[in-house]
Amino acid sequence: MKKAILQVALDLLELKRAVQIAKEAISGGADWIEAGTPLIKSEGMQAIRALREQFPNTVLVADMKIADTGSMEVEMAAKAGANIICILADADDAVIAEAVRSSRLYGTKLMADLINVPDPVSRARALEAIGVDIIAAHVGIDQQMIGKDSLELLKTLQGEIHIPVAVAGGLNAATACDAVHHGADIVIIGGWIVRSADITGSTELIRHSMDSSSLKAPEKKGLDEEIQSLLMQVSTPNISDAMHRKGALPGLVSLCGDVKMAGKAVTVHTIAGDWAKPVEAIEIAECGTVLVINNDACVNVAPWGELATLSCLKKGIAGVVIDGAVRDIDDIRAMKFPLFARAIVPNAGEPKGFGEINAEIQCCGQYIHPGDWIVGDESGVVVIPRERAYEIARRALEVKKTEARIREEIRRGSTLSAVSELIKWEKK
Structure with missing residues (x-):
């Protein structure tokens, strides 16, 4: 089985926390680090600059979710230090084409995110023809909460395109191996790692799952169960x-x-x-x-x-x-x-x-x-x-995971106010 890439998505609001989590994830075997969309919206291009400074030799993905001004947004992320830049797959073809040109100019790669695309197979083929480098089979967090499955989306793309495929959305140690079996070149993990009290240990579990040829996700239970x-x-x-x-x-x-x-x-x-x-x-x-x-x-x-x-x-x-x-x-x-x-x-x-x-x-x-x-x-x-x-059961589990990470940071000497950056986020 091929060696897949493990990308850790830093979907946080606080840059200081993101940097620390990235350090622990890399020590656990993460290959690529992603500045998630919430982090970029919270901290701007400084998030990418800070991550590049801390991790000069690590591939850095900027999840810009570009929908317009493709050239401008690729340029700013590239100059800040991103190696791979994410664009929405349902952006207009003109936006995609311009982003591809800018990406070539600045020596970066473009990853197209299939989130909410009604016909993912046809769109993936079209994006490959335009020049996109990577396709991301992504089911967003709110879609996951109502039962949509990133692995099912990934399966529809098998054999349909000839560029690398990433998969993201609700994956964990039990499903990461299945993702690789179904053709994922890049496995993107967010909450299961970044909300863990033991970032390094959780990353190691994912890495082991991805590299194993024998692990298999457990069979799904009935809905009520x-x-x-x-x-x-x-x-x-x-x-x-x-x-x-x-x-x-x-x-x-x-x-x-x-x-x-x-x-x-x-x-x-x-x-x-x-x-x-x-x-x-x-x-x-x-x-x-x-x-x-x-x-x-x-x-x-x-x-x-x-x-x-x-x-x-x-x-x-x-x-x-x-x-x-x-x-x-x-x-x-x-x-x-x-x-x-x-x-x-x-x-x-x-x-x-x-x-x-x-x-x-x-x-x-x-x-x-x-x-x-x-x-x-x-x-x-x-x-x-x-x-x-x-949906609520899934969301409650995400709340629990978030609290587990915050609890660990408090145990290490921080406080709830410092972790949450309360003064920064007080309503103005």
């Missing part, structure tokens, strides 16, 4: 951040402490401690789901206790959320079951049968529908609309 797996890896604060500070169910407390749940909602509406519908819902709920019970925020009478919890535990229900009160908490805590409620009270209600199961309900001020995803941990409970569950 994938969503549940992702949500169990992140915290409710990660999810809230991914949803722009939305989705929280305020007032709920984890009554069994350090427990975690993630599952699709089975909704229950009951009234003032009537425990008939909550208990009936256990029979309807499938393994891995979460019961969400609206008790009209009543905290004087409990519609839930130890026997109902034991029934859930035996059936494999992932957890229970109650906008109201719970009793028998000593027995429930011994089970370590994910149970979230507003209060604890010894009073039980009566099984009168008022209410509904699997209808839209309100819980702690949020509307919840059957099938919405519910996640709970010691920080609280959040609801994710079912139609956005995969």
Whole structure:
């Protein structure tokens, strides 16, 4: 198998952090370093100049995402020290041709990014004819969040063009080897490396994956299984951040402490401690789901206790959320079951049968529908609309990775204010 190039994309806002991450990535086996578009927009051509000064012998890619003034933008990046300059593949042919001419003049190469191109194969052939040096099969971050796959895009290009092909978008140690198997000459990795607490170690894993002839990415899970797996890896604060500070169910407390749940909602509406519908819902709920019970925020009478919890535990229900009160908490805590409620009270209600199961309900001020995803941990409970569950789970994992890198930099002696450059980014 051919030796592919590992390009690390520095998609950050802070130049000082980018330089340090680049150093650690190169020590782990990275071949090329990319000044990502966010870094260039944040720091301008100084980002390219600083990286060139720090790494005089490393191939430096400038992800300019050129859409117009091809000659001018190639010239500025080339003079700043870039070896390879990125242009949008869907730019007008006149822009592409002018960028190619400028690239030849300044001794650089041009990489065309296929992001959002409706017919990537035809466009790649046309770009090769115009004189582009490298084609990038790129699925952008927001597209990845809704399930689009860079490897699938890469596969469509196999055997269609005769210039090097790069692949970018959501790749990791499990998929980098597959990228090389499917014809990638250049594997571009961003978040999986630059958001890692161990940049060097993560880069080494990618390098090993790319160089291996035996590694293979694991088979894809079913959608619900994938969503549940992702949500169990992140915290409710990660999810809230991914949803722009939305989705929280305020007032709920984890009554069994350090427990975690993630599952699709089975909704229950009951009234003032009537425990008939909550208990009936256990029979309807499938393994891995979460019961969400609206008790009209009543905290004087409990519609839930130890026997109902034991029934859930035996059936494999992932957890229970109650906008109201719970009793028998000593027995429930011994089970370590994910149970979230507003209060604890010894009073039980009566099984009168008022209410509904699997209808839209309100819980702690949020509307919840059957099938919405519910996640709970010691920080609280959040609801994710079912139609956005995969996207939000992916975004939450990116939040977690970003925090992991920041945490490592703080451990090394920085502070949150310094890492985030708060003064620079305060709203003017």
